[in-house]
Amino acid sequence: MFHIAILGFGVIGKGVYEVIKNNRESIAKALGGTGTEETINIKYILDKLDFPDHPLGDRVTHVFEQILMDDSVSVVVETMGGADAAFRFSKAALEAKKSVVTSNKEVVDKYGDVLMRTAAENGVSYLFEASVGGGIPIIHPLKRCFYANQITRIAGILNGTTNFILSKMSEGSMTLKEALAEAQRRGYAEADPRADLEGYDSARKISILASIIFDRYIPFEKVKVIEGITHVKQEDIALADKLGFTIKLLAVAELVGGRAKLLVAPHLVEKCTLLSAVNDVYNAISVTGTAVGEVVFYGQGAGSLPTASAVVNDVIEVLREHPKAKCCAPADDGFLLPPDAFDDKKITLPNGSVYRVL
Amino acid sequence: MFHIAILGFGVIGKGVYEVIKNNRESIAKALGGTGTEETINIKYILDKLDFPDHPLGDRVTHVFEQILMDDSVSVVVETMGGADAAFRFSKAALEAKKSVVTSNKEVVDKYGDVLMRTAAENGVSYLFEASVGGGIPIIHPLKRCFYANQITRIAGILNGTTNFILSKMSEGSMTLKEALAEAQRRGYAEADPRADLEGYDSARKISILASIIFDRYIPFEKVKVIEGITHVKQEDIALADKLGFTIKLLAVAELVGGRAKLLVAPHLVEKCTLLSAVNDVYNAISVTGTAVGEVVFYGQGAGSLPTASAVVNDVIEVLREHPKAKCCAPADDGFLLPPDAFDDKKITLPNGSVYRVL
Numbered sequence: 001m002f003h004i005a006i007l008g009f010g011v012i013g014k015g016v017y018e019v020i021k022n023n024r025e026s027i028a029k030a031l032g033g034t035g036t037e038e039t040i041n042i043k044y045i046l047d048k049l050d051f052p053d054h055p056l057g058d059r060v061t062h063v064f065e066q067i068l069m070d071d072s073v074s075v076v077v078e079t080m081g082g083a084d085a086a087f088r089f090s091k092a093a094l095e096a097k098k099s100v101v102t103s104n105k106e107v108v109d110k111y112g113d114v115l116m117r118t119a120a121e122n123g124v125s126y127l128f129e130a131s132v133g134g135g136i137p138i139i140h141p142l143k144r145c146f147y148a149n150q151i152t153r154i155a156g157i158l159n160g161t162t163n164f165i166l167s168k169m170s171e172g173s174m175t176l177k178e179a180l181a182e183a184q185r186r187g188y189a190e191a192d193p194r195a196d197l198e199g200y201d202s203a204r205k206i207s208i209l210a211s212i213i214f215d216r217y218i219p220f221e222k223v224k225v226i227e228g229i230t231h232v233k234q235e236d237i238a239l240a241d242k243l244g245f246t247i248k249l250l251a252v253a254e255l256v257g258g259r260a261k262l263l264v265a266p267h268l269v270e271k272c273t274l275l276s277a278v279n280d281v282y283n284a285i286s287v288t289g290t291a292v293g294e295v296v297f298y299g300q301g302a303g304s305l306p307t308a309s310a311v312v313n314d315v316i317e318v319l320r321e322h323p324k325a326k327c328c329a330p331a332d333d334g335f336l337l338p339p340d341a342f343d344d345k346k347i348t349l350p351n352g353s354v355y356r357v358l
Numbered sequence: 359m360f361h362i363a364i365l366g367f368g369v370i371g372k373g374v375y376e377v378i379k380n381n382r383e384s385i386a387k388a389l390g391g392t393g394t395e396e397t398i399n400i401k402y403i404l405d406k407l408d409f410p411d412h413p414l415g416d417r418v419t420h421v422f423e424q425i426l427m428d429d430s431v432s433v434v435v436e437t438m439g440g441a442d443a444a445f446r447f448s449k450a451a452l453e454a455k456k457s458v459v460t461s462n463k464e465v466v467d468k469y470g471d472v473l474m475r476t477a478a479e480n481g482v483s484y485l486f487e488a489s490v491g492g493g494i495p496i497i498h499p500l501k502r503c504f505y506a507n508q509i510t511r512i513a514g515i516l517n518g519t520t521n522f523i524l525s526k527m528s529e530g531s532m533t534l535k536e537a538l539a540e541a542q543r544r545g546y547a548e549a550d551p552r553a554d555l556e557g558y559d560s561a562r563k564i565s566i567l568a569s570i571i572f573d574r575y576i577p578f579e580k581v582k583v584i585e586g587i588t589h590v591k592q593e594d595i596a597l598a599d600k601l602g603f604t605i606k607l608l609a610v611a612e613l614v615g616g617r618a619k620l621l622v623a624p625h626l627v628e629k630c631t632l633l634s635a636v637n638d639v640y641n642a643i644s645v646t647g648t649a650v651g652e653v654v655f656y657g658q659g660a661g662s663l664p665t666a667s668a669v670v671n672d673v674i675e676v677l678r679e680h681p682k683a684k685c686c687a688p689a690d691d692g693f694l695l696p697p698d699a700f701d702d703k704k705i706t707l708p709n710g711s712v713y714r715v716l
Binding site for chain 1: 385493666
C-alpha cells in the first residue's frame with residue numbers, strides 16, 4: 001500500500017479521488033498487485049475548506065506540516081492551481097524526499113527549473129503530464145518516444161476554451177461574444193477569460209513543451225504572443241473557409257536555423273488536415289521529428305477525469321519507476337529567435353485580415 | 359559504446375542505419391553521453407546478400423552464430439520479416455541474454471507469447487513498437503500512459519495501403535483497381551496485395567494491440583475479418599459522402615460486457631471526426647479509456663525512416679531502462695465474444711450496401 005496526499009481538493013483533486021476509486025484493478029495490476037487490493041491510499045487532503053459529506057472527509061487537514069512530517073507519504077499530488085503557494089509546498093515536499101506530481105501549468109512554467117533541480121538533488125521525481133493537454137499523453141511521449149529524432153517543430157491546439165469558441169463561430173451560428181457566453185455557461189471558460197482569449201494560457205503550455213524538446217528551461221515570457229482570438233471575425237472564418245482553411249489558435253515551437261521560434265497566433269489550417277478536424281474543447285499536438293515525420297496526439301485537454309487520469313498515471317510512474325528528475329539550464333537569449341526575425345508565411349484574406357499559415 | 363546487430367538489411371534495416379547516423383547527437387544524449395560521440399555501433403549485419411558499396415559493407419556476415427557468440431552485442435534488431443526464421447533467430451538471441459527489438463508483425467503475432475516468456479526467463483527485453491503503426495508511438499503509450507484507465511476500445515486505421523486506395527477513390531478520380539495500381543507504382547502496395555486488401559494485415563496489428571490492452575495473448579486468427587476493402591464501390595463512397603460519412607477500413611478491439619470483440623471491416627466514419635481526416639498512407643489509432651475518454655495517435659504507419667525511428671527508440675529504451683518482458687497467458691475462448699454475438703450498428707446505403715458504424 002502506497003500513501004499519497006492531495007494538495008487542493010477542487011475539480012482536479014476530486015477527479016484524482018474518482019480515478020483511483022474507479023480503476024482500482026488496473027492500478028493494482030500496474031503496481032504489481034493481484035487486482036483486488038487497494039494499492040494507493042489518499043491519506044491526506046490539504047484544503048482550506050472541509051468536506052464533511054465527502055467519503056474522504058476525514059482525511060482533510062489544514063496543516064501542511066502534518067503531511068510533510070509523515071514519512072509514510074511518498075507522493076504529493078499538487079492540484080492547487082496558482083504559482084506561489086503551490087511552489088512553496090512542492091519545494092518543501094521535494095526537500096522532504098517526497099515525489100511531487102502536478103497538473104498546475106503556472107507553477108511548472110514559473111518554477112519548473114527550481115523544482116526539477118530540487119527533485120534531482122533529493123533523488124525524487126517531479127512529474128507534470130497533466131499540465132499540458134489534460135488527459136493527452138504528450139509529455140511522457142516527448143521524453144521517451146523520440147530519442148532517435150531531433151524534434152524540429154511542435155504546433156498545438158492547447159487551449160480548449162478558444163477552440164470551442166472558434167468551433168462555434170465556424171458553425172456560423174454565433175459571434176465571438178455569444179460563443180464565449182456559451183463557453184462560460186458550460187463551465188469551459190472562466191469568469192475572467194482573458195488568459196485564454198488573449199493566448200497567454202497557450203503560451204504557458206508551449207513554453208513547457210519547448211523546454212522539454214529543446215532541453216533548456218524556457219519560461220512563457222519568452223514566447224511571442226502575437227495575438228489570441230479576440231480579433232478573429234466571423235467574416236474571416238467564412239472567407240478562410242472559401243479558400244479551404246479553418247482558423248485555429250496555434251502555439252508553435254520551431255527550430256529555425258538552430259534557434260527557437262516560439263509564438264502564439266491564430267493560423268489558417270488547411271481543411272482535411274488533422275488539426276482542422278479538432279473541434280470543441282479538444283486539444284491536439286502535432287510533433288515533427290527528423291526521422292518520424294509528423295505525429296499528432298489528440299484528446300481532451302481539460303476536464304476533471306481526463307486531467308486526473310494523467311495525474312494518477314504520473315503517480316503510478318513514480319511508484320513503479322522513480323524516474324529521475326533532470327535539470328536543464330535556462331535557454332540563453334542567443335538561442336531564442338527574436339520576433340523581428342520570424343519571417344512567417346502569411347495569407348491576406350479578401351477583407352484585408354492577415355493570418356499566418358503553418 | 360553499445361554494440362548491436364541487425365538481422366535483415368532491407369528497407370527497415372537500412373533505415374535503422376540512417377536513423378542512427380543522422381541522429382547521433384540526440385541518441386548520445388539519451389544514453390547519457392555528451393552528444394558528440396558514437397554511442398551505438400552496428401557491429402554486425404546479417405543478410406543473405408552482400409552490400410559491397412554500403413558504408414557498413416564490412417559489417418555483413420552470413421553466419422548468425424557469429425553474432426550469438428559475441429558477448430559484446432547486447433541488442434539484436436530483427437528486421438527480417440516473415441515468421442519462422444525470425445522466430446528462431448530471435449529466440450536464440452534472447453536465450454543468449456541479448457535483448458531483441460523487432461519491426462516484424464508476423465513474428466510478434468505468431469510467436470509473441472513464446473518470445474516474451476523467453477525474454478522474461480532470461481532477464482532481457484523484447485520490444486516491438488515498430489510492428490504496429492510504423493513510427494507512431496502506440497505500444498509504449500498503451501503500456502505506460504493508461505495505468506489509471508481500463509481501455510474499453512481501440513479503433514484503428516492500421517493499414518496504409520488500403521487507406522491510400524480509399525483516399526484516392528474518395529477523391530473521385532480512381533476506381534479501386536486504378537488506385538491499387540497507383541499504390542503499387544509508388545511502392546505502397548506489394549505485388550501480391552491480398553493481405554492488405556482483404557484485411558489480414560490490419561487483423562494482425564489489432565491482435566497485437568488487443569493482447570496488450572487485454573493483458574492476454576490473442577493471435578490474429580481470433581480476430582473476425584468480416585471483410586477488407588475489395589467490395590467497396592465508388593458508388594458507396596459517393597453515397598456515404600452525401601450522408602456525411604467517409605469509408606475507412608477499421609480494425610476494432612472492444613470490451614463488450616466484459617468480453618473482447620475483435621473485428622476488421624470497412625466502416626462509415628462521420629466526416630469532421632479525426633479518423634475521417636486520416637488520408638493517404640497515414641495511420642491513426644483511437645484509444646478510449648474509462649477516465650481519459652478518447653485519445654488519438656496519428657502518423658506515418660510505414661516507410662523506412664518512420665519505422666526505423668520506432669526501432670531505434672526501442673533500442674535506446676532497452677539500453678536505458680532494460681524493461682522487463684511481461685508474459686501473458688493466452689486468452690481463453692470464453693473471453694472472446696463470438697462473431698454471432700457482435701450486434702454491430704449498421705447503416706444501409708440507398709444502393710443496398712451495408713456498412714458498420716463505430
